[in-house]
Structures are given as structure tokens and as C-alpha cells.
Amino acid sequence: MHRLHLNAHHGTPGIIVLPEGGYRRARAEITAWPGYAPTPLHRLEMPGVAGLWWKDESQRFGLRSFKALGGAYAVQKLLAQELARRGTAPHADAAALESGRYAHATEQITVTCATDGNHGRSVAWGAQRFGCRCVIFVHENVSQGRREAIARFGAEVREVPGNYDDSVRAAQRAADENGWFVISDTSYPGYTEPPRDVMQGYRVMAEEALSQMPAPPSHVFVPGGVGGVAAAVSVQLRKQAPGARLIVVEPEAAACLLASAEAGAPTTVTGELDTIMAGLACGEPSLLAWQELERGAFAFMAVPDSAVPAAMRALKARGVEAGESAVAGWIALESLLAAPEEAARLGLGPDSRVLAFGTEGATDPELYARLTAA
Numbered sequence: 001m002h003r004l005h006l007n008a009h010h011g012t013p014g015i016i017v018l019p020e021g022g023y024r025r026a027r028a029e030i031t032a033w034p035g036y037a038p039t040p041l042h043r044l045e046m047p048g049v050a051g052l053w054w055k056d057e058s059q060r061f062g063l064r065s066f067k068a069l070g071g072a073y074a075v076q077k078l079l080a081q082e083l084a085r086r087g088t089a090p091h092a093d094a095a096a097l098e099s100g101r102y103a104h105a106t107e108q109i110t111v112t113c114a115t116d117g118n119h120g121r122s123v124a125w126g127a128q129r130f131g132c133r134c135v136i137f138v139h140e141n142v143s144q145g146r147r148e149a150i151a152r153f154g155a156e157v158r159e160v161p162g163n164y165d166d167s168v169r170a171a172q173r174a175a176d177e178n179g180w181f182v183i184s185d186t187s188y189p190g191y192t193e194p195p196r197d198v199m200q201g202y203r204v205m206a207e208e209a210l211s212q213m214p215a216p217p218s219h220v221f222v223p224g225g226v227g228g229v230a231a232a233v234s235v236q237l238r239k240q241a242p243g244a245r246l247i248v249v250e251p252e253a254a255a256c257l258l259a260s261a262e263a264g265a266p267t268t269v270t271g272e273l274d275t276i277m278a279g280l281a282c283g284e285p286s287l288l289a290w291q292e293l294e295r296g297a298f299a300f301m302a303v304p305d306s307a308v309p310a311a312m313r314a315l316k317a318r319g320v321e322a323g324e325s326a327v328a329g330w331i332a333l334e335s336l337l338a339a340p341e342e343a344a345r346l347g348l349g350p351d352s353r354v355l356a357f358g359t360e361g362a363t364d365p366e367l368y369a370r371l372t373a374a
Ligand SMILES: Cc1ncc(COP(=O)(O)O)c(C=O)c1O
Pocket: 065, 067, 116, 118, 119, 185, 223, 224, 225, 226, 227, 228, 229, 230, 279, 280, 282, 325, 326, 359, 360
């Protein structure tokens, strides 16, 4: 069974977390990267609503998740800024960095972050492409397959005890001690710029999806980890589909955004955060993301791990590759449609046009094969 919390502060005015100028730059850079192409939007049958459109991130830049858009872009931006600050190059763009022209300078720079898989893969990919060193911190529960995928991009992977939030602190400590640069997907007091760039990158996915829809969605489901992607979608909805209702979906064991909404302030969920939805195993909301979601989200939901394998199989049967974290929205939608009173609280019914973000594919192929085996 799910938990549902309607956001009493939905629609209230607030600060601008992701300024348009920053997004224009992010969009221009990312859409110029070699191999860029919008990912597909599938129309799927879902009895009980007018239509379900599934934004399929399973093949994004070959990294198999939308996270390719965020971390790698923040690495590029940081390197360009550092080269300008050091007087090496005033405006190094992606092509210049990838050409190796400034390798003598970028090789001296190390970027770092914590990850439960996908963000670290994106940062490592960016570091390899743009020519800097990279050290990625993982916690004990990050699968071997996900670690190897990061190491394949030439990054050093270091395991630290504890959960995701502990690995965030370990990355920050190592950066402080060694003069490295943290490229985190989560923000906290005193640390906001790279996560803002990461979120601006995610908006490319949201803009693509909203442009691909035949008509604006009435309801949008997005998975929630620290809230970064949900906030990016929220900002883009305000621009492209202001009437849509955003529903943020988290695993039961790590529902820090739902807890924050209930408390009316950013709230940490502690413990092991043990969930099969590895990308969503975050106990501390991102400060910036929360500033957007506290007024942008229409509702917050938590769904159980037990529903994940069946949801992955259901999507596979429809020809869609969706990893463990990607199916949160599917589970939430099915579970609401089975509870008509709750669906009615969201105005969800036969006229609804639903957009769901399938944020990853088989990012751990072995686990994907196991969970989707009949
Ligand atoms: C596949 C996938 N979906 C969703 C999320 C949630 O993103 P955020 O932490 O920005 O809320 C993540 C985070 O790692 C992820 O890997």
C-alpha cells in the first residue's frame, strides 16, 4: 500500500531556484554534445486514465539514465570556470575541452562526489571526456555492477561505511583535505552551485518530454531521491504546463521529501535507507530542490519495494526497459487507480493525461535480468 500526502503549500509564491539564463546555457551546451538526441516518449495503455506517456531514459547518452545530463554538465561548467579563473582560457566550451587543448591544466583538477550509482557514472563520464581526474565515493550497498560502470570511465571508486548521506559527507571531507571539487547532485547550506547546474541539465529531459506530448499533461509522476530531478521537472512544468499536478514518488524506506512535506520543513530520514530502488536511497532532501518542491509539488507519495519487480516486468512486457528506480511512478499510478478515493483527491481519472518519467534503464544489467525474469 502507498502513502499519499497532499501538499498544502502547493502554488504559493517562492524564490527562483533555477534561473532561465542558466538553463539556456545548459541546454545549448548539452544539446551540442556529440550523440545528443531526445529520448523517446512512449504512449502506453493504462485503464482508468486517458493516456499514459512514458519518458524513456534507458538509453540516454549510452549511460542508461537521465543523470547523464546533470553531473557531466556540471563537470564541464566547473572546468570552464576554473580555466577562466586561472587565466588559461576565458570561455572553454565542451568541444575545446574534449579536444584536449587544455589537458595540461585540466589534468591537475580532481572532481569528486558521492553516488548510489547513476550520478557518479555521469560525473566520471564527464571527467573522462573533459580531461580531469575523478574520485567517486560509494556506500556499502552500491552494487558491484554499478561500481564497475563508474570505474570503466577511469574514475577511482572508494567505498565508505554508512549510507548515501554518509558518503556525501566523506566526499566533502576528502575535497576539503585535497583541494578537490565536489560535483554533488544534492545541495546543502553553503554548497549550491554545482547542484544547481546538475538540475539545470535535468531540465533538458523535462523540456523534451513536454514538447513531445500531444497536449499538456494533467498529472506528472517523477521519482524522488534528494529531489533534484523532481524540482527540475517542477520548474519546467511552470513554464510549459502550468496546470499539471506534480506527484513525487519515493520508496517507503527513504521518503525524506514526503517527511519534509509532512513536517513543513526539510527533514532527514535516518537509518540504512535500505531499498531496492537504489537511486532513491537518500535520507536528506537537497536544499535547493526542497525550495522548489515545497511549493511546486502537488503531492508526495511513498511506495513499497515489493511492487518493483512486477512493475519492471509489466514495462518490459510493453517493450520498455525500466530499472528499479524508474518504476516508482508506474507503481504510484497503478496503486492510486486501485484506490479511487485517493485518485479522486488528486483529480486523477478517465480524462487524465499522465506523464511519467522512466528515469533509468538496466543500469545494473545483472540485477535487471534477475528482477525481470518471469
Ligand atoms: C534512476 C534515478 N531516478 C531518480 C533519481 C532521483 O533523483 P534525485 O536524487 O535528483 O531526486 C535517481 C537518483 O540517483 C536515479 O538514479
